[in-house]
Amino acid sequence: AALTVRFLTRRFIGEYGDMEFIYSHNLTVDGREILLHIWDVPSSQQAEDSSSEEKRIQWADSFVLVYSICDRASFNILPLKIQVIKAAKEGQSQEKVPIVIVGNKRDLHHQRVVSSEEGRLLALSLDCGFYEVSAAE
Numbered sequence: 001a002a003l004t005v006r007f008l009t010r011r012f013i014g015e016y017g018d019m020e021f022i023y024s025h026n027l028t029v030d031g032r033e034i035l036l037h038i039w040d041v042p043s044s045q046q047a048e049d050s051s052s053e054e055k056r057i058q059w060a061d062s063f064v065l066v067y068s069i070c071d072r073a074s075f076n077i078l079p080l081k082i083q084v085i086k087a088a089k090e091g092q093s094q095e096k097v098p099i100v101i102v103g104n105k106r107d108l109h110h111q112r113v114v115s116s117e118e119g120r121l122l123a124l125s126l127d128c129g130f131y132e133v134s135a136a137e
Contacts, residue, residue, distance in 0.1 A: 002104075002135040002136075003066055003102065003104055003133070003135040004021075004023060004038055004040045005135075006135045007025075008023055008025050008038075012135055012136050020039070020040065020041050020042065021039075021040045022037060022038065022039050022040070023036075023037070023038040023040065024036065024037050024038075025038065039056055039059060039060065041056060053084070054088065057084070057085055057088045057089060058088065061098075062097065062098035062099070062100075063085055063097065063098070063099045063100070064099075064100045064102055065078055065081055065082065065099065065100070065101050065102070066102045066103075066104050067101070067102070067103055067104065067114065067119075068103075068104055068105050068114075069103045069104065069105050069106060069108070069109075069111075069112045069113070069114045069116075069119075069132065070105050070108050070111040070112060070113055070114075071113070071114075072113050072114060075103075075114045075118070075119070075122075078101060078122060078126075079122070079126065082099055082101075082126050082128065085097060085099060086099075096127070098129075099126070099128040099129070100123075100128060100129035100130070100131065101119060101122060101123045101126075101128050101129065101130050101131075102130075102131050102132070102133060103116070103119045103130075103131070103132040103133070104132075104133055104134065104135055105134060105135075105136075106132050106133055106134040106137070107134040107136050107137050108134075116132055119132060
């Protein structure tokens with residue numbers, strides 16, 4: 001949520017509840033106006049029933065999966081999440097689904113438990129994009 005709000009408002013808010021939100025945002029890319037709909041799902045809700053997860057996957061055209069560089073568990077669930085997304089989306093068509101892995105909290109390097117290299121290698125092995133960022137900065 002912090003990363004989404006930072007992207008949409010350019011402000012950092014450090015604490016969020018466990019709420020799921022859909023945001024809409026207009027963006028100009030290459031001179032074209034694009035309307036983005038962002039379905040922000042906290043990790044605590046990602047473990048709920050598979051029908052809710054399937055609905056989210058079918059709803060979306062692309063995916064940004066965010067983990068904390070200070071939380072190994074948030075990183076370790078990514079391969080399974082990506083496998084589920086690809087099975088659902090690419091199984092229907094031959095088009096590659098855009099997926100980006102984002103390591104957040106780069107500013108907390110002193111608490112890091114997942115290296116940048118691990119993130120890059122995971123993204124490379126799963127054919128995903130990769131960035132490491134700090135919502136706070």
